[in-house]
Amino acid sequence: MYVRHLQLVDFRSWEKVDLALRPGPTVFVGRNGEGKTNLVEAVGYLATMSSHRVSADAPLVRHGAGQAVVRAALRREDRELLVEVEVNPGRANRVRVNRAALPRPRELLGLVKSVLFAPEDLALVRGDPAERRRFLDDLLVSRTPRLAGVRSDYDRVLKQRNALLKTARMARGDALATLDVWDAHLVDYGGQLLAARLALVADLAPHVARAYATVAGAGGAAAGLGYASTVPLAGDGTPPAPDAPTPSAAGLSAALRERIAERRRDEVDRGMTLVGPHRDDLVLHLGGVPAKGFASHGESWSLALALKLGCFGLLRADGEEPILVLDDVFATLDAGRRAALAEVARSAEQTLITAAVLDDVPDELRGARVEVGEGTATLVGPPPRSRPGRCPVADDRPPRPSDIARAALEAARAASASRPAPTRRRVAGPRRRWTGPGPGEDDPQPLARLVDSLVSTQDWSEQTRVGAVFGRWSAIVGQDIAAHCRPETLTEGELLVVAESTAWATQLRLLAPTILAKLRASVGGDVVTRLRVVGPTAPSWKKGPRSVRGRGPRDTYG
Ligand SMILES: Nc1ncnc2c1ncn2[C@@H]1O[C@H](COP(=O)(O)OP(=O)(O)OP(=O)(O)O)[C@@H](O)[C@H]1O
Known part of the structure; x- marks a missing residue:
């Protein structure tokens, strides 16, 4: 997959920019603060619907503007994909794919695959567990878009349950009466999320270990991944054996339910949910010990890079070719790590690299260049390979039925790619019919079949x-x-x-x-x-569309 054309309107520092891009490596070069990162951040946004630099959408909109628009024409194998996102801080964002509006913006997740590595990624190793949970969940959703719904349902239930626990702590109302209902939902979504995260950690670990060995070179410690959970069944942080089975979602839900019951008193005392995937952590190991607090600065950098290259390897192994974005990273790497990263970058279908100084970028990646400065961004080098007379991001025609069908097909493809293969299939062949001496249509039939046929004929x-x-x-x-x-x-x-x-x-x-x-x-x-x-209604004396104020016929009832 690669971005063929990028258009930004009121995104970050860009009032309007139109940029043709091409496959292979492209270096965005320009002085500090000219807006290089802003350009590639927009590409990352299409993949995760979030920025790698800020947690809210508001800073993505240019100062003074009401909304930002990111439009990108992408090429996936021989198919064209036009994605348009309206970033509306404080209101719902809007997304169109091939000109057809998606009912929910999150349906975009999983359609654009990209892996972005930036200086902020050091926080994956040294930062809070929330950074690593977000990293896991973003990758999870990119591979299995259906889980975006599970994640948001879990967050919604968690918020509501926490609100209820707070009310219970302050002894206001009979709040605990409804806690069981929220527990049931929390346990259901939580079990699914835990099972998906554990499977992801198992899939990702070998890719990260390989990437770390390449990046750190000979003599480097071995990297490993473990999952530390508030639900003991889900892991204690140590890397599991490579062939260890991962617990099922049902088993994890049951374990979560049990743990919630054990911690009920503490939860009421503290007014918050203390167990569940929202309290867990991805534990990064180097040489058999947790990296956080032990790894040197260089090792932490290498581990952060290995995590991102591991994602890249995993998505590739899934059969996708993600866009690789390297924001301002070459200047901080030593020669060995630069060479290792350059090798991956060269092999990607498209790599977008930002650098203030071109010399920081390895020679083999210096093919195409986007010069960024004074409010413009211009591709220098061979022209992009695109069909003449067609610039889908600039064309504002209304959707045609074929566009809507194509968008639906793209969404269905993304959803079906993430769906597990059916375990049981009906064997094709003629349906069983009564023959010969067996009962025919006029013979007695089971009641359920008669009802079904009545329902369909009538x-x-x-x-x-x-x-x-x-x-x-x-x-x-x-x-x-x-x-x-x-x-x-x-x-x-x-x-x-x-x-x-x-x-x-x-x-x-x-x-x-x-x-x-x-x-x-x-x-x-x-x-x-x-x-x-x-709610339950008291009996009312009001009848009909018109009525007068008052408490009813008091002459009869006092
Ligand atoms: N919402 C916004 N509205 C207007 N300007 C913004 C907004 N967000 C960021 N900027 C501006 O964008 C500029 C930073 O852009 P960016 O981070 O892309 O720079 P860069 O070219 O990557 O720089 P460096 O080489 O230092 O990393 C800053 O001048 C900042 O003030």
Whole structure:
């Protein structure tokens, strides 16, 4: 994959820049502060929807502007991909792929694969666990886009659970009554996230070990990865044996549930969730000991570089060719490490390198150059290989049906690449039919089959799906939730749910996205599109569309 054309509008220091790029290494060269990093940061943003320098989106928008736009035309094998991201601080970002809007911006994750190495990556070795968790989760989502949903659901449930624990600590209300529901969700998403992280650490470890051996050269210590979890089953930080089986998501959920129960009192005392993947750490080892606090500055640098080169190797082994971005790194490396990095950089389909001084960049990477200065960025060298008369990033035509189909196909491809292969397949062949002396269509049939055929011949499938919402309510939403509310009416996709108390109504409103997802999975996406939750209502004397203020007919009831 490579970026063929990059256009930025009000992104960082760039009011507007249009830049043609080409495969192979390209060096962005210019004086300090001219905006070189800003250009490659935009490419990294397309891959992770976040910056490697800041945690919020606001600094990405040029001072004084309301929004930033990043547009990139990418080439993946023989396919063209046009990605446009509107960065709207304080509001939802908007993403279009091949001119069709994505329903949720996070659906972009996994489509653009890039690995960025920058001075900030030293924090992966020396910084807080949060840096390493983010590193793991970004790579996780890039390989398996479906996990973006699990990660955000986990974060949402965690936030809500923490809010509830705080309220419980301050003894306000019967907050603990609803904690079990949040526990169930936390355990479910947490188990999935833990299992995915453990599998990732196992996959990544050999790539990092190899990269470190190359970067550090002969005589360097061996690098290893371990996972230190608040759930003992998930790991104690020591690198597991290469062929050790990773625990299942169900097993990890059960272990997390047990641990949560053990720590319940502490959690209430401290008003926060103390166990789960949000408290875990990726432990980097050098020569069998944890690197944090022991590794020298040079070793820490090499380890950070090996982590990123390990990611690059892993994505490549998955069958993807990620864009390699090297921001300001050659000047700080010694000759051996420079040569090792240059070798990987040369082999990548596209490597974008920033440097204030061209001499810092190894000779073999100095093919194409983007000169950055005085508010302009210009590619110097052979022109990019692009089809004449077509510049998709500058063309602002509305989407055609074929664009929408192509975008849907791209999203489906990315999603299916991350889906595990089916374990059981129906063997192709003629369906079994009753023949000869066996029962024919007029013979007695099992009741379920007769009902199914009646539903399909009478075209009652819509009604049965609506009926299932009410009939299978507790199986769909779970016993915990069903015990505290009931579905009342379903009108034009809006399901009215009556909660047993106002506290439960509040909880259910917060759980609405989860409940809708469960309904979608059970009865199809178009049956229930909205949820309206109301609390228990007192009897009302008001009848009809018009009424007068007052407490009702007091002459009768006092
Ligand atoms: N949101 C923003 N709005 C306007 N200017 C910004 C914004 N964010 C950063 N800048 C400016 O961008 C410049 C830094 O750009 P960048 O980090 O890309 O420089 P660089 O060319 O990589 O420099 P160096 O060689 O020192 O790393 C600074 O002058 C900074 O003030």
